[in-house]
Amino acid sequence: MPAQLTDNEATPIAQTDDYGLAANDAVNLSIPSFSEWLTQQNGSRLRVSTADDIAPLEAFIASVSYVEIYFLDSNDGRGFTLGRRLRDIGFTGELRATGAYAEDQLQYLYRCGFDSFLLPPAVNKETASELLRAISVTLQPSTISERQVILSER
Amino acid sequence: MYHYQAADRQLLQDRANQFKDQTRRFLNGELSDEAFRPLRLQNGLYFQRQEPMLRIAVPYGLMNTTQVRQIAAISRRFDKGYAHVSTRQNFQLNWPSLEYVPQILEELAKVDMHCIQTSGNCIRNTTTDALAGVAHDEIIDPRPICELIRQWSTLHPEFAYLPRKFKIAVSGSADDRAAIYAHDVGIALQERAGELGCRVLVGGGLGRTPVIGTELVPWLPIKHLLSYLEAILRVYNALGRRDNKYKARIKILVRAMGIDAFRDAVDREWAGLRNGELTLTAERLEPLQKAFSPPAYKTDLPPTEMHSNPIFLRWLSRNTHEHKQPGYRAVTVVLKGHGSAPGDVTADQLDFLADLADDFSFGQLRTSHEQNIVLADVEERALYRLWETLQQHGLAWALAGSLSDLISCPGGDFCSLANARSLPVAEAIHQRFDDADYLFDLGPIELNISGCMNACGHHHIGHIGILGVDKKGREFFQVSIGGRQGNKAAIGKILGPSFSADDIPEVVEKLLVTFVHNRLPEETFIQTYDRIGITPFKEAVYASATH
Numbered sequence: 001m002p003a004q005l006t007d008n009e010a011t012p013i014a015q016t017d018d019y020g021l022a023a024n025d026a027v028n029l030s031i032p033s034f035s036e037w038l039t040q041q042n043g044s045r046l047r048v049s050t051a052d053d054i055a056p057l058e059a060f061i062a063s064v065s066y067v068e069i070y071f072l073d074s075n076d077g078r079g080f081t082l083g084r085r086l087r088d089i090g091f092t093g094e095l096r097a098t099g100a101y102a103e104d105q106l107q108y109l110y111r112c113g114f115d116s117f118l119l120p121p122a123v124n125k126e127t128a129s130e131l132l133r134a135i136s137v138t139l140q141p142s143t144i145s146e147r148q149v150i151l152s153e154r
Numbered sequence: 155m156y157h158y159q160a161a162d163r164q165l166l167q168d169r170a171n172q173f174k175d176q177t178r179r180f181l182n183g184e185l186s187d188e189a190f191r192p193l194r195l196q197n198g199l200y201f202q203r204q205e206p207m208l209r210i211a212v213p214y215g216l217m218n219t220t221q222v223r224q225i226a227a228i229s230r231r232f233d234k235g236y237a238h239v240s241t242r243q244n245f246q247l248n249w250p251s252l253e254y255v256p257q258i259l260e261e262l263a264k265v266d267m268h269c270i271q272t273s274g275n276c277i278r279n280t281t282t283d284a285l286a287g288v289a290h291d292e293i294i295d296p297r298p299i300c301e302l303i304r305q306w307s308t309l310h311p312e313f314a315y316l317p318r319k320f321k322i323a324v325s326g327s328a329d330d331r332a333a334i335y336a337h338d339v340g341i342a343l344q345e346r347a348g349e350l351g352c353r354v355l356v357g358g359g360l361g362r363t364p365v366i367g368t369e370l371v372p373w374l375p376i377k378h379l380l381s382y383l384e385a386i387l388r389v390y391n392a393l394g395r396r397d398n399k400y401k402a403r404i405k406i407l408v409r410a411m412g413i414d415a416f417r418d419a420v421d422r423e424w425a426g427l428r429n430g431e432l433t434l435t436a437e438r439l440e441p442l443q444k445a446f447s448p449p450a451y452k453t454d455l456p457p458t459e460m461h462s463n464p465i466f467l468r469w470l471s472r473n474t475h476e477h478k479q480p481g482y483r484a485v486t487v488v489l490k491g492h493g494s495a496p497g498d499v500t501a502d503q504l505d506f507l508a509d510l511a512d513d514f515s516f517g518q519l520r521t522s523h524e525q526n527i528v529l530a531d532v533e534e535r536a537l538y539r540l541w542e543t544l545q546q547h548g549l550a551w552a553l554a555g556s557l558s559d560l561i562s563c564p565g566g567d568f569c570s571l572a573n574a575r576s577l578p579v580a581e582a583i584h585q586r587f588d589d590a591d592y593l594f595d596l597g598p599i600e601l602n603i604s605g606c607m608n609a610c611g612h613h614h615i616g617h618i619g620i621l622g623v624d625k626k627g628r629e630f631f632q633v634s635i636g637g638r639q640g641n642k643a644a645i646g647k648i649l650g651p652s653f654s655a656d657d658i659p660e661v662v663e664k665l666l667v668t669f670v671h672n673r674l675p676e677e678t679f680i681q682t683y684d685r686i687g688i689t690p691f692k693e694a695v696y697a698s699a700t701h
């Protein structure tokens with residue numbers, strides 16, 4: 001089981017990050033958030049929210065091996081642009097989508113450079129693999145990672 | 155016209171299957187209303203007051219007759235036997251049931267049609283001049299570029315969840331008939347020393363906050379168009395507001411940043427994209443240009459002596475347009491008239507228009523943003539015969555660009571966002587002004603009606619604009635004058651306090667009387683307005699309203 005909050009009133013404050021996100025099966029607080037990472041500027045793994053401006057990341061991109069983009073809600077399309085920008089500035093590590101994106105966005109996310117997915121609740125790997133292949137034709141360039149796609153069920 | 159390739163057809167097939175699966179998951183409860191909403195909207199399906207409404211894409215308004223007949227057949231089989239031309243050159247079905255939508259999509263796919271991105275917060279159907287390719291003042295045929303943009307924007311992975319809808323229009327003529335100043339991005343094609351390029355405008359739009367677009371770049375070689383558009387969309391997607399849907403359009407972002415800062419942001423983004431994969435090569439552009447090469451015009455047509463029937467001549471002067479090719483004219487069939495909403499067309503009329511297009515216009519027809527149908531390539535010597543046939547079907551009555559050619563959104567009878575019912579107002583105006591001689595003498599007058607601030611009826615740019623407003627739960631209408639489309643696009647000025655629906659025909663009449671009274675010989679409504687200003691109109695309308 002992933003870490004769960006208890007009813008103990010003292011803990012939630014300690015266990016939410018600077019986005020106000022609490023640790024749960026979609027948020028792993030052991031990975032530094034973007035602002036936490038910025039203060040250290042040397043970790044190889046970080047969490048980014050769709051609201052972050054990642055420009056400062058560019059200079060350090062070679063040392064980063066894992067980025068997790070947390071979708072605040074499924075209509076928040078900034079994550080798609082974030083993914084492509086990360087790939088454009090040369091990020092070659094694992095790019096994971098977590099949070100509130102929708103299963104019908106999987107293929108678009110994949111085409112924007114994501115290669116790792118914490119699947120939405122109730123979506124299993126088989127369904128996800130089908131959704132990733134829903135449209136077999138593309139009419140514009142994609143940013144597709146060379147890596148093997150990682151799918152994790154909740 | 156562009157012919158779908160195997161890849162285009164496969165895409166439509168995949169998309170139809172995908173939507174079938176999404177609808178199935180919605181109907182069996184796997185997808186919530188909220189989760190299904192963006193998916194159905196991206197596929198043109200609205201849930202509104204009465205039944206769902208399905209919007210069918212007509213890329214840049216161009217169709218062949220097989221497609222038109224298929225729309226007629228679909229409207230008979232799955233709907234009430236009529237369809238509606240929207241102000242974005244698309245077709246709408248007002249009454250299909252959700253269960254039938256996947257089947258409708260399959261039927262559409264058979265004739266290379268679809269509903270992709272006709273709604274939702276994505277890049278919508280690219281629009282252009284209904285006279286594209288035939289207009290006498292055309293510099294560059296915009297259709298190959300529209301097709302290029304269609305392909306680039308179709309199921310674009312990065313831009314399907316924008317802050318708000320995004321509309322692009324392209325013009326290739328001296329005279330802007332594509333309303334490029336009223337779009338999120340407007341593209342004016344140009345040529346410099348033999349090179350194809352364009353001027354790019356950004357941040358125009360109607361709706362709650364009407365804004366005339368601003369120049370982003372005066373000249374962009376065409377090979378960079380797609381990478382530049384991608385940069386614009388990327389800046390908008392990253393920075394556009396998402397907290398308030400009324401502040402989410404790109405015009406608000408451009409205004410908040412200022413045009414120079416916005417341009418800098420686009421240029422920074424573009425630096426990484428330009429000369430990349432999206433760069434347009436001659437190998438990519440030429441087949442598109444070839445797809446739109448002129449039809450087999452006859453070059454040896456003798457000069458035509460026009461029939462002297464005065465009613466025909468009136469129709470000829472208003473509903474036909476000068477053509478690039480000597481001996482030909484383009485014809486507007488106005489879809490306005492008594493008892494039906496502007497832009498409504500029955501299945502039988504669609505079949506009839508398809509027959510006409512086959513007989514008179516190389517088997518193609520167009521939808522216009524004035525909610526009409528255009529037959530673009532008619533021989534002059536066939537015009538009288540065409541007019542007679544149209545007359546027999548009641549389709550030669552209204553004069554293009556006159557009061558009887560008014561534009562209206564569907565309003566409160568169909569649309570859940572409406573403040574007021576716009577269609578009864580349109581009908582009342584039709585009834586009051588049905589004297590063809592009078593309408594002809596008035597000359598060109600554009601009257602536009604919207605049922606709410608969203609401005610789907612483009613009331614801001616009507617010479618006379620009518621907007622439905624809600625006052626303590628009652629329907630009222632605000633009237634503005636002096637708006638216009640084209641190169642001198644301007645937003646109309648509000649006359650004063652609003653009116654009840656019953657008052658509107660009277661108000662319009664007073665505006666017209668004021669115009670006729672003040673007009674110099676040959677002056678149009680808008681010219682008189684520019685000369686005398688709003689005051690005489692205001693006085694005429696309100697003086698007698700308060701007696």
Ligand code: SF4
Pocket residue numbers: 563564565566569570571572573604605606607608609610611
């Ligand atoms: S202007 Fe308003 S009422 Fe009319 S169609 Fe648009 S949203 Fe509906």
